[in-house]
Amino acid sequence: MRYQFPRARFVDTDPKFDERQFLAMKRECNEIKHAIADREIPDRILEEVFDLLHTCETFIRRKEEEGVDVRIMRVFVEQKNRERGYYEGEEVA
Numbered sequence: 877m878r879y880q881f882p883r884a885r886f887v888d889t890d891p892k893f894d895e896r897q898f899l900a901m902k903r904e905c906n907e908i909k910h911a912i913a914d915r916e917i918p919d920r921i922l923e924e925v926f927d928l929l930h931t932c933e934t935f936i937r938r939k940e941e942e943g944v945d946v947r948i949m950r951v952f953v954e955q956k957n958r959e960r961g962y963y964e965g966e967e968v969a
């Protein structure tokens with residue numbers, strides 16, 4: 877996979893990685909929610925969105941390092957969304 881961010885040290889062999897990373901993703905979602913609710917400046921909301929992207933990438937990176945073929949799931953999700961007509965300039969099949 878091609879990642880946006882450098883590899884975080886949290887990817888290493890923590891047996892409770894999934895639970896901790898899930899909590900990190902949930903925390904970042906809450907931070908986005910509060911930033912929007914508090915009508916914070918757009919840069920603050922965007923910062924939280926990038927925080928979430930980073931935590932998601934860390935989860936995906938760990939799965940890839942565990943041997944999961946994450947590219948297949950990425951292709952599956954793109955295909956699913958293509959079929960739903962989510963992409964500009966593409967007709968729904």
Ligand SMILES: [Mg+2]
Nearest residue numbers: 904907924927
């Ligand atoms: Mg944050």
